[in-house]
Amino acid sequence: xxxxxxxxxxxxxxxxxxxxxxxxxxxxxxxxxxxxxxxxxxxxxxxxxxxxxxxxxxxxxxxxxxxxxxxxxxxxxxxxxxxxxxxxxxxxxxxxxxxxxxxxxxxxxxxxxxxxxxxxxxxxxxxxxxxxxxxxxxxxxxxxxxxx
Ligand SMILES: [Zn+2]
Ligand SMILES: [Zn+2]
Ligand SMILES: [Zn+2]
Numbered sequence: 012x013x014x015x016x017x018x019x020x021x022x023x024x025x026x027x028x029x030x031x032x033x034x035x036x037x038x039x040x041x042x043x044x045x046x047x048x049x050x051x052x053x054x055x056x057x058x059x060x061x062x063x064x065x066x067x068x069x070x071x072x073x074x075x076x077x078x079x080x081x082x083x084x085x086x087x088x089x090x091x092x093x094x095x096x097x098x099x100x101x102x103x104x105x106x107x108x109x110x111x112x113x114x115x116x117x118x119x120x121x122x123x124x125x126x127x128x129x130x131x132x133x134x135x136x137x138x139x140x141x142x143x144x145x146x147x148x149x150x151x152x153x154x155x156x157x158x159x
Contacts, residue, residue, distance in 0.1 A: 014041055014080050014097040021078035035061045036071050040081055046092040046113045085142060086111060103140075107147035109154075114147070 018037055019029050027033075039055045049068060056063045072093065075081045084092040087108035103121065105114040121141065129136045146154060 017097070018075070018078050018080055021074065032063050032067050033071055035063055036068060037075070040075060040095060043095070046084060046094045048090070048092050084113065087144070103142065105143045105145070107150055108144050109146050109150035112147045
């Protein structure tokens, strides 16, 4: 299903309308690559000449997540990044809490073990988020040198 249809479908199931602002937010998200934050989206709205308030954006991000269009990454200090899920393969993340670097990974072993854990408990998985937080190679090296 296309992202637009998927979001329209989600909204109608929740008795919500595809307002102009929701459409602007969806278009901006669909046109943004990588792991973006709220400020990047707000700057994009301004560039496109369709300003959307921060409050409206924050109200609608959870709906895009629930509709399966974007995915939320929990960064250090309560910050968040988002990324587009539509048309992408499932992957998980390594997140550097020093510099904010995000590395993607796919591991068949990790996925298989998660499936196995669910199966053994009769748990029907509808999705998962696997994030490993820590220090990237460069930041870990800097920390080691600082310690001497
Ligand atoms: Zn995974
Ligand atoms: Zn780092
Ligand atoms: Zn990613």
